[in-house]
Amino acid sequence: MNTLHTLLSAFILTSLAACQTEDGTRAMGNIERARISLSAPASEQIVLVHVNEGQKVERGNTLLQLDSRSANALIAQREAELAQANAALSVLTAGTRPEQLSAALAALEATQAASNEAELKYQRFAKLYKSKVVGKADFDTARADRDSTKAKAQQAYDQWLELKNGAREEDIAQSSARVQAAQAALLWQEKAREDLTIKAPIDGTIDTLPWHVGDRVAFGTQLISLLSAQRPYARVYLPASALTKIKTGDAVNVFADGIEAPIQGRVSNIRSQPAYTPFYALNERDRARLMYLTDIDLLQADNLPTGLAVEIRLP
Template sequence: MCLSNCSDKNNQQALGTLERDRVVLKATAAEIILAEPIREGSFVKKSDLLVQLDDTQAQANLKKAEAKLANAKAIQIKLRRGARAEDIEATRAQLEGAQAQVIQAIANFNRVATLSKEKMIGQAEVDNARSLRDSAQADVRRANQNLLALTNGTRPEDLQAADAQVAEAEANIAIENHTLKQLSITATRDGFLDRLPKHIGERTAINDPLAILLVGSSPYARVYIPEPARTTLSIGQTLNVHVDGYEKSFAGKLRWISQDPAFTPYYGLNARDRALLMYLAEIDLPETAKDLPSGLPVQVDIHPNLRSEPL
C-alpha cells in the first residue's frame, strides 16, 4: 500500500530545472580578439558589442573594393559621355592630313607612271610609287573610321558591360561590409551574457564560440513528465511550479511536451516498466519570475485537479 501511494505521489510531480534559451555566437574568421567590453553575467540588449575581433585586413579589403567601384564608375561615366570634342577635332585633322597625303601620292604615282611609259625610269620606282599611294589611301580609310567611332558614340554593349562592372563592384562592397560587420560580435537578442569562452589576445578559429547568451524575458521550467501523467496534460495548460528557495509558487503555462519518451522505447517495455518512462516538457513562467537564475531545481504539480492562479 505504501509503495503504491508513494508511486502515485511521485507521479503527481515533475522534476527539472529552470532554463533559458542559449544563443551561441561563433567566430566567422580566424582573427585575434581585441576587446570584450561587457563582463560575464551582465544583462545585454540586442546589438550590444560583446567581442571585437581584429578588422585590419577586412578594412583593407573594403578600401580595395571601394577603389574598384570608383574605377568602374569612372569608366561608366566616360562611356556615357562619349568622346571629347578635342579628341574628335584631333582625329578630323588626322583625316584631313591623310587626304592631303593621298592627293600627293596619287600625283606622284601618275608622274612616275608617265616616265615609265617613256622608258625613262625603271619598274622598281613605279612599284614604290604605287605602294606609297595605296598606303596613303589606307591611312585615309583608317582615319575616317576613327572619326566615325568617336562621332557615333559608345556602343550599347559597351554601356551594358560598364553597368555590369559597376554593379559587381557595388556587390563586392556589400560583401566586404558584411564581412567587416561580422568581426564585431554583437548580441542578437536581449538577455544575459552567460560566458565569454575566449580571452583578449587569443586568436580564434572559424566557428569557435565567442559569446553565449541566455535569452528570454523570463526563464522556463524544463521538466520530465512521468508516463502515467502524460495523457492528463495539454499544450497551454496552467501548472503550478515550485522553485527551490522560494516559498511562493508560480503559475506556468505548458508550451511544449515531447511526443517521444526520453528513455527506452515503450514497445520494449512491459506495462509496469512503461510507468517509468519520462517525457521532456517545457513550461513558461510569468514575468514575476524574470529575475530567477537559471539552473535552480523545480517541481511542477501535474495532477489534473491542481490549478494555480497567476501571482
C-alpha cells in the same frame, strides 16, 4: 564536450526516472531561459572585452572587440577598386575629348589627301603604261600605293567615326556592372568589419565568457553565451504515461524548491519524440520509462534563477 553532455543527460534522465513516484504523479525539471551563443565571425585576436560573466547587458551594448586591422586593409582595397571602376565608367559616359576628335579628324584629312594623290598618280601611270612609256613594274607599284593609301584613309575614317559616336551601350553597361560589383564587395567587407564588434542582440545576462584580451580565436569559436532577459520557462521531463493527461495549452501549477506557493504556468510545447529511447524493443514496462521534454511558460517568475529545480503534479 559532446560526450560529457551526453553522459550528463543520460544521468539526469536516469535520476528523473528514479525520482518518479510509483504512481507517476510528478514530472521533474528546471527553470530555463533562452540561450544565445555568439561566435567569432573571423579568425582574429581579441583586443577588447567590455563585460564580465554575470553582467546584465542591453540590446546593442558592445560586448567584445576583435582586431579589425586586416578588415580595414581589405576595405581600403575595395574602395580603390570601386574608384577605378567609377573612373572607367566616367571615361565611357563622358565621351571623346575635343582634342582627341580634332586630332583624329586631322589624321583623316591627311590620309585622304595622300589617297587622292596616290589615285592621280595611278591614273597617270595607267596612261603611260598603255602608251608603253613605263614598265609594268612601275605601274604595279603605283597601283599598290593607291590601294594602300586608300585603306589607310578608310582606317582613319573609322577611327574618327568611333571617337565621334562615343562608347557603345554594351561597353557602358559592362562598365556599370563592374561598378555595381565593386560597390557590393565594399558593402560586404564593411559588414564583415562591423561583425568584428560583438554586440548584444537582446537584453540579457552574460552567462559564460571564457576568453581574454590577447587570445586568438578561430572562425566559428563560441565567444559569449548570453541568457535572455525575457520571461523564463520551465522545462520538465514528462513521462509517457502522462501524454494522454496533459496537452499543449493546459494550465498547470509548477512547484519550485524554496517557494511554497505554486507558480502558474501553461504548457507551450511537448516534444513528439522522447528524450531517451532504449535500444531494445519497447514493451509496456519500457514505454513507461520514456521521457518527453515539455516546455511550460511561467507567469510572475522573472526573478527565478536559471537551473532552479521544479516539478509539476500530474493529474
